[in-house]
Amino acid sequence: MLTAMRWIAVFAVMIVVGRPVSAEPVLKVVNFTADWCPNCQVLNPALENALTYFDEGDIVRIDLDMTQAHRRASEAEKSAALAAAITLADENDAGYLWGWYGGVTGIAAIISADNGEPISCLTRALDEDDIRARINEAMIIARRRPAGARMPQGPDCPAPLR
Numbered sequence: 001m002l003t004a005m006r007w008i009a010v011f012a013v014m015i016v017v018g019r020p021v022s023a024e025p026v027l028k029v030v031n032f033t034a035d036w037c038p039n040c041q042v043l044n045p046a047l048e049n050a051l052t053y054f055d056e057g058d059i060v061r062i063d064l065d066m067t068q069a070h071r072r073a074s075e076a077e078k079s080a081a082l083a084a085a086i087t088l089a090d091e092n093d094a095g096y097l098w099g100w101y102g103g104v105t106g107i108a109a110i111i112s113a114d115n116g117e118p119i120s121c122l123t124r125a126l127d128e129d130d131i132r133a134r135i136n137e138a139m140i141i142a143r144r145r146p147a148g149a150r151m152p153q154g155p156d157c158p159a160p161l162r
Contacts (some may be wrong), residue, residue, distance in 0.1 A: 024113065025060045026142050027135065029122070030094045031108040032101055034066040039106025047108060050131040050149035058139065060113065062092050066105050092116070100160035109157065110138040117150050121157035 031047065051059060056110040058088045068081035082103075089098040093116025108122040108153050122131050134156075141150050 012146065026113055027059045027119070027138055028064060028092055028094065028111050028113050028116075029059060029061045029108050030089065030092065030097055030111060031061060031063045032066065032105050033063050033108075034070070034105045036067065037105040039124040043106060043108065043122065043126075046124075046126070046128040046131055047122060049128045050135060052133055054135065054139070058134065060092075062088060062094070064089055064098070066103065069103065097127055101158075110135060112142045112147070112150055114142075115147050117147060118157060119150050134148070 001148075021068060029047065029051070031044070033044060047061075051061060066081060066085065068077045069085075070078075073081070086095070086098050086102070089102075091096050094109070094111060097111070097114070097118070101107055105106040109118055110120040110122065111118050119141055120134045122134060126134065
């Protein structure tokens with residue numbers, strides 16, 4: 001049973017945020033990463049820190065980890081890593097991203113959680129504040145624009161590789 005103080009705290013959070021607290025994520029950040037990737041070693045900590053500024057549950061981070069797909073890995077390890085990444089991308093409405101960037105590391109795409117629509121991209125060229133600003137912009141776009149109309153002004157994602 002919630003005490004009166006806890007009810008007040010829940011109500012205050014709803015007022016401060018200006019909307020009911022929801023269990024559904026608004027965005028997914030699909031991060032193409034690997035332990036051996038130098039660009040990832042710059043992007044990942046900045047992304048991790050930027051995500052701490054947002055409400056828990058609003059954003060889901062999905063790491064498509066290519067660590068085991070390195071040249072030195074066995075063919076079985078490479079195949080398993082690729083299959084796991086493709087499955088994870090498909091399960092999160094991001095299979096098309098695998099088609100665009102599969103196997104590339106050091107990039108993260110921000111997509112709407114409801115339909116997987118691409119909104120923005122992140123690379124090592126962005127610092128923590130820039131990443132936070134991009135995520136904030138994507139959050140606003142995902143909440144205020146209808147599905148199919150969420151692309152920001154001007155492309156900021158690299159062209160698909162295929």
